[in-house]
Structure formats: structure tokens, C-alpha cells
Amino acid sequence: MAKYLISFPSAAMVVPEGELEAVGRDASAVIDEAKAAGVYVFAGGIDGAVPPGLVSADGSVAEGGYSWAPPLDGGFTVLELPSREEAVAWAARIAKACRCMQELRAFGFDPRA
Template sequence: MTKYLISFPSSAMVVSDAELPAVSDAAHAVVREAKDAGVWVFGGGIDESIPPVMVDADGRVTEGTYPETMKIEGGYTVLELPAPEDAAHWAARIAAACRCPQEVRAFMYDPES
């Protein structure tokens, strides 16, 4: 089976403060369904209040990140599924819950993961 990354940037989810509890409930319902279906691997949102750091091979930590990844933020879900159509199905459910389109990407196969 293939692992799929289903994600969206923070700016895509435009909901009012009043809508947030309903969005949260709907998203958590999809999470529970994915767990019950045995396809859940991981999910969460990037904490944008904590800046990224770079860690070198010697363990040295410096503030910042690669220029190409300055805008990594938002919500991420990883599911393990048999086919791209299944990923599209779950992405549609997440899109409905979060009220914004979802991007789907497949991870390359790695026998160790």
C-alpha cells in the first residue's frame, strides 16, 4: 500500500471563529473514521507560532529554514491506502470537513517505513 499526504495551507481554510467548533468536530470525525478503517498514519497542523530551525549533521541548531520551504504551514494528514482513488475519496472527506480543497501527494515506496 502507498502512503498519501493530504494537506492544505492555512490560508485556504477561511472560516469564521463561530464556525471553528463545527469544522473541528467534522475534521475529528473524519480522523476517527480513518482510524476505524485502519488507514490512519498521522495527522496534525503545523504550529505557526514556533519558528523552524535547521539542524546540521554535527547537531548545530540555527534559526530558519530552506528558502523553498519558508511557507510550510497548514494541516497535514498521512493515510496508507491501496489506490490513488482511495486517497481522492479521503481527501474529499477532509475537504468537506475543513471547508477547503486538499492537495494529494504519494510518498515513494520505502520498505523500511
């Protein structure tokens, strides 16, 4: 079994007016299904109200993220699945619920962590 990261940037999620409540309900239903199926690892989103900080090895903190990188935001789900094909199927379910395409990546889980 491998872990897969299913994600989308905030800008990709363009919800028609009046559908936000349905999106939340549909997305929660998919997460509940993943939990019931025993494939759920974790899910959540980046809190855009809290700015990122770059922390150096000496513990000093600089406001903001990497200036050269695209912003890290949006929603993230990690599922443990037996195949990439099943990961694609779950990503499609999340895409339908969130009304936007999802990025799919194998997640490099460290079992020692």
C-alpha cells in the same frame, strides 16, 4: 497499499466566523472514520508558535527555515489506501470537513524507518 499525504497550507483554511468549532468537530469525525476503517497512519499540524530551525550536519542550528522555500505549515494526514481513487475520496472528505481544498501526494514511506 500505498500511503498518501493529504495536506493544506494554513492560509488555505479560511473559516467563516462562528464555524471553527464545527470544523474541528467535522475534521475529527473524518479522522475517527479513517481509524475505524483501518486506513489511518497519522495526522496533525505544524505548530506555528514554534519557529523552525535549520540544523546542519555538525549540529549547529540557524533560526528560520529555508529562505527560498514557501513556509511549511498547515494540516497533514497520512492514510494507507489501496488506490489513488480511494485517496481522492478521502481527500474530498477532509476538504469538506476543513472547508478548503486539499493537496494529495503519494507518500514515500520507508518501511525500514
